[in-house]
Amino acid sequence: MNKKDKSEEINEMIPKEQEIQDVQDLESDLNTQPEEIKSIEDQLQQDLDIEKDKFLRLFAEFENYKKRTTKERMDLFKTAGQEVMVALLPIMDDFDRALKEISKSSEKELFKGVDLISNKFKETLKSKGLQEMKTKEGDAFDAEVHDAITQIPAPNKKLKGKIIDVVEKGFKLGDKIIRHPKVVVGN
Secondary structure (H helix, E strand, O other): OOHHHHHHHHHHHHHHHHHHHHHHHHHHHHHHHHHHHHHHHHHHHHHHHHHHHHHHHHHHHHHHHHHHHHHHHHHHHHOOOHHHHHHHHHHHHHHHHHHHHHOOOOOHHHHHHHHHHHHHHHHHHHHOOEEEEOOOOOOEOOOOOOEEEEEEOOOOHHHOOEEEEEEEOEEEEOOEEEEOOEEEEEO
16 A cells, blocks of 8 residues: 555544544434433423412412402391491380380370381381390390390399390391390399
């Protein structure tokens, strides 16, 4: 071989070594790519799981909000007229006092007229949710429900700690007490 042939041969070998290196690099890239793809896929799956969790929590929170606001709205409707009802209770008391006094007189037609108006007034308030609290003499005193205005010595031992007299009726609007019955308690 001559010098020229040797140099060509060397030149041919160098690119072949470079090509071998390039092929090896490609093989290593191909081998590492599935690992990279798997790690990217795992990362995306984790991100998806995190977002699903956020969505579910947000959805649950929104459902709780809807339930709470619906309950609050229902409670508001039940007691929306509370101020008006409280303002009308003294008028109902006045009707009761008037009926008591008119019944003592000889005016039977006047009594019937006032009684009709009183009953209509009471029925209208009852249809709007107002309920009279049934409290009578001899009932046990309950500080949560009754408002004791005074205590007097009990006329007999059975009435100790019990209601002796009801001074003012109590009323509920729905389940809420809007006026506690005012009572006299025996001690």
